[in-house]
Amino acid sequence: MTGRRSQSGPTAFRWGFVAPRFWPTWLAIGLLHLFAFTGHRPRRAFAGLLARLYRRFNPRRVGIVRTNLALCFPEEPADVREEWVRRHLELHFLALVDLGRIRRARRGELTRQTDVANQPVLDRLRREPGLILTVHSVGLEWAAAMLAETVEGSTIYKPFADNPVIDWWFAGMRTRHGTQALPRERGMGPHLKALRGGRSFFYIADEDLGGGHGVFAPFFGVEKATLPLAGKLARAARCPVYPVIGQLDETTGRYRLRFLDPVELPASADREAATAINRVIEELVRDDPVQLMWSLKYFKTTPPGESERYRR
Known part of the structure; x- marks a missing residue:
């Protein structure tokens, strides 16, 4: 018996998770918890x-990284972008290894281990809740867990395909401090109510969900399919929009939350609103592109008449 994905929340633990087909997953989880007790080095x-093995055995995904960087930073020399590819992959896997630290951290522990840029904005967020606009950065999971220690809120999650054990494990990490994690299929209604x-x-605004869901x-x-929803939600709830990104310093192993000052976004669902979000x-x-x-595939959806941007 395997876990069922709920329409109200993440997968719950079931005894079927100990079946032999999930043993490799449990081994990986065990390693993550083991690394939680080791030092940064x-x-x-x-x-x-892991990053070196990934570059060698997953050239298609590495090619996506190169394509994205070439599209967004054509002015940068090729050798600079290639160095960004290397740094990004190392940061990405370091953040993955750090998931065990997030899963076992006691309340307040992540806050003490995080540097905050623009502390007054975080202080305001704790006093005046709002829409936390963020992106898929390497420090995303750490940032979400750290904020959950002192900021009550909700977020959207996307189930992992065909692996309910990973769903269950991530759910425990994302909801242990009271965050309400709901699947995308529930829509924005519960979050607006919250x-x-x-x-x-906690709203991740950078994903390409297709031309039918945005403009x-x-x-x-580069023209990108964007969901122009953040301003509309903020207007409906009469709340501020707090832009933030979670970053990771590969030298020290410390995480950093970089807040921008709160912004006002158009409440329309058109190109103007999407442009403001982007x-x-x-x-x-731009502060540190490798993050x-x-x-x-930020550009998987293309405007009519334009060729596909990611070569197979």
Whole structure:
């Protein structure tokens, strides 16, 4: 018997999770918990090994990283972008290794281990809940867990295909401090209700969900399918929009939350609103481009008449 994905929340634990087909998953989870008790240097060394293996055995996904960087930063020399590819993959796997630290951390522990840029904005967020606009960065899970220690809120999650054990494990990490994690199929209604009720909404705004769910707007000068929803939600809930990105320092192993000042976004669902959202995301990313999760297909949906951007 395997776990069932609930329409009201993440997968619950079931005894079927101990079946032999899930043993490799449990082994990986065990390693993550083991690394939670080690220092930064062994975690970074292991992450570096994983990154090198990934580059060797997953050229298609590495090609997506290269394509995204070439589209967004054509002015940068090829050798600079290639160095960004290397750094990004090392940061990505270091953040994965750090998931065990997040899962076992006691309340307040992540806050003490996090540097905050623009602390007054975080202080305001704790007093005045709102829409926390963020992106798929390497520090995303850490940022969400750290904020959950002191900021009540909700978020959207996407189930992992065909592996309910991973669903269950991530659910425990994301909801252990009271965050309400709901599947995308539930829509925005529960999150709008939470915003109106004085809770925050941790909203990841950079994903390409297809042309049928958004409008095209420039992102680093490239037309990107964007969901222009953040301003509409904020207007409906009469709450601020707090842009933030979670970053990771590969040298020290410390995480950093970089807040921008709260912004006002158009409440329309058109190109103007989508462009405003993308400009905020660009400002978050330009500080240190390698922090964004460049392995995602941000430009998979193309305008009519334009060729596919990711070569198979």
